Amino acid sequence: MSIKLYGYWRSTASYRARIALNLKGVEYEYVPVNLVNDGGEQHSSEYSRLNPAHLVPTFVDEDEDIILNQSLAIIEYLDERYESEHRLVPEHLTERARVRALAQDIACDIQPIGNLRVLNALKGHFEASQDDVAKWAAHWIALGFDGIEKRLQTQAGKYCFDFDVTLADICLVPQVYNAQRFNVDMSRYPLISKIAKNCNELSAFELAKPENQKDAI
Amino acid sequence: MSIKLYGYWRSTASYRARIALNLKGVEYEYVPVNLVNDGGEQHSSEYSRLNPAHLVPTFVDEDEDIILNQSLAIIEYLDERYESEHRLVPEHLTERARVRALAQDIACDIQPIGNLRVLNALKGHFEASQDDVAKWAAHWIALGFDGIEKRLQTQAGKYCFDFDVTLADICLVPQVYNAQRFNVDMSRYPLISKIAKNCNELSAFELAKPENQKDAI
Known part of the structure; x- marks a missing residue:
């Protein structure tokens, strides 16, 4: 292929x-x-x-x-x-920009700080325990989701942006998966939770889930 | 305005x-x-x-x-x-993608981990000292620059991409500024250093420098 x-x-x-x-x-x-x-x-x-x-x-x-x-x-x-x-990034100038910014709220400001290699490094540099690093990961996800939930109040529909599934939803759903792994209290994020649920009803999202990959253990 | x-x-x-x-x-x-x-x-x-x-x-x-x-x-x-x-992102399909990827190597994989708020949190969560957090920041910059220096060997010219100043250079130069703040040994990165120097000769980069802002101290 x-x-x-x-x-x-x-x-x-x-x-x-x-x-x-x-x-x-x-x-x-x-x-x-x-x-x-x-x-x-x-x-x-x-x-x-x-x-x-x-x-x-x-x-x-x-x-x-x-x-x-x-x-x-x-x-x-x-x-x-x-x-x-x-289209995953809409054509209109300002809509494109808003979609990218929300995607980057996750891809730049949440995910990198709770990455596997970063969590391992915390153990190495600061003798952090498994419990410490789990709290660290949850802290940054919650902080990021606080801001995103507020942004969504002004724009969300069925998905992050009213119009259709976009790059922002593609970033949001895996981050919600990670939030659940690290026991983030998702009841604080009703809009994020609703959007993730709507996305996960689509086969494109279902097929992409970690547990549906051939290397899942 | x-x-x-x-x-x-x-x-x-x-x-x-x-x-x-x-x-x-x-x-x-x-x-x-x-x-x-x-x-x-x-x-x-x-x-x-x-x-x-x-x-x-x-x-x-x-x-x-x-x-x-x-x-x-x-x-x-x-x-x-x-x-x-x-144009900061070139028009050609594959060139656009490569420029964005290099920019994201910095904006997603280096900068967020050495951010001011993350360094402060390391002190709070793990009682890290100022010296510890400076080493932490330098570690991630060096790790990221190792990969970027290798990538540049196949494509760099006067700037990150032969053709002209792009989004990649816009991300690289501030990261080099930060590397110098955290005493990263830049002699290990001759291509990155050369490109940053070439960019800094342009007035758009000069005027944007931290020390040239009205809030600099």
Whole structure:
């Protein structure tokens, strides 16, 4: 298959890319990269040639001769390459900007701080316990969701933006999955919870769930 | 003035937005938000109405009736609104994607982990000392720069991408500024260093420097 996604079942950035591929109706081969076993396959010489940052996901499109990291860049690439399909970033100037900003509220301000490698580093640098790092992860998710829930009050409909499923929803749903893992009290976020539920009723989201991947354990 | 940027002199995300405004030749009013004094002006009720995440920067364009957070979203908005000017994200499908990915290597995988609020939280959660948090910040910058330096070997010219100054350079230069603050050994990154130097010779970058802002101390 000319399109490959290297990812890890529980990586939320990989999860985002899977949702987008499904929403765009793109067939792809999913290649698991185990972030945990043997110190992490992302550090292998083979994989780090594809992705010198040693992170997932990595997207390969052989027809366009492109190897791409960063889930948001991958998703916008898919959206621009398959323009005729459902648009994940709307066409209107200000709507596009608002969708991207909400996606980045998650991808820049929440997810990176509670990443597996960061949690491991907290244990190494500060002798943090498993309980400490779980609290750390939950703290940043809750702080980020506080702001997002307020923003959604002025714009949300069935999805983050009234109009349709967008890049913002693609980022929100995996972050809600992670929030549940870290026992964030989701009753504080009725709009976020409702939107995640609406998204998860769509097959593109269902098929992308961590537990539905071949590398899930 | 119809365009305002709320920012902080030393915030690298604010710094990115200032560079982009300058490169696009957009006149704007810079409104300082002091992140340090009195527990941080970003938490004031007035500012948090503009930005419920209590972060900088926030961009306001009264003519288009938009209030926008997230530096990357702000920069792409500027690029799309002022299309006739110098393009910060190139037009070609795969080039666009590569530029965005490199920008996100910084904006998602480096900057958020060494953010002021994260460093303060390390002190609170783990009793980290000032020296500990400085090492933490330097660690993530070096790790990220290791990957970026490798990527640049296959594509860099005078700037991150041969063709011209892009969104990637706009993210790189503030991150180099931060690397120097945290004493990262920049001799390990000859390509990054050369590109930052080339960018800093342009007036758009010079005028955006933290020390050239009215709130610099």
